[in-house]
Amino acid sequence: MPVWRRYLVRDASGRMVELPSRALDKAEDGTSPIPGFAGRCVDVVAAVLVAERGQSPQVAEVSFTKLYFDKSGFVDTGKRERMIRLMLESVADKRLARIPNAARAEAAVRAGAARLQLADEFAWQPGPAEMNEVMLRLDHRPAGQGHTVH
Template sequence: MSVWRRYLVRETSGRLVELPSHAFDRADDGVAPIPDFAGRCVNLVAAVLVAEEGGEPRLAEVEFTKLYFDASGFVDGSKRDRMIRLMLESTADRRCVSPIQPGCLDAAMRADAARDQLAREFGWQPEPAEVNEVLFRLDGLRWMPASPTLH
């Protein structure tokens, strides 16, 4: 099975453009910046495609998120770290076996606050027309039914 990623970015003009995965990876790894994104927050579509040997690619996952770049055009590491911390904190309530377990009410409140903050800082809620545009740009690939990831 082959798996690969595609990225699309919503430009300030409103246009949806392809962001080559190698350019994203290099900016994320601190190897080469993307000067056009320096100091900006961009709306990013991250798509995961899969294909069986010799089969047609199918869309396995699409995420809409905000991605922050530092003043040089690299992916902002501190914002990425913050997003990860918020993601971890947003699951604090899932570790509780029972709501009456000591600390679970506090964990639930922290998790709710983290989910709200995560949505405000890193969430992009596209309009239905934007979702349709994204699917069209992804060459009309068909959605794969959701299945668990095996590790």
């Protein structure tokens, strides 16, 4: 079953436009910047699509993220590292099920704080019109079939 990803970004007018995954990959690995994103925080829709042989692709998962770019147009590595650290901290309480209750409670507080920071700095909530635009651009599934949205 083929699986691939697609990205959309909000342009200056507020519309969602396609961002080629190859361009984002190059900006992320430091080989080629995206000059239009230099020094900006960009709203990104990341979608995973799957398709059975001979079938239309379907959206399996969608996430809405803020992605930060440095002054040259590369993905900001410091912000990326912070996001990863917060992601790891946000699930620490789930990994510590066997530790004593007091330590587990403290881990839960830290994990909760990390989840709030992660949502505040790196997530965005699309409005209904944005969500409709995203799904119309990405999905070829008949109405009524579900999606996983994060």
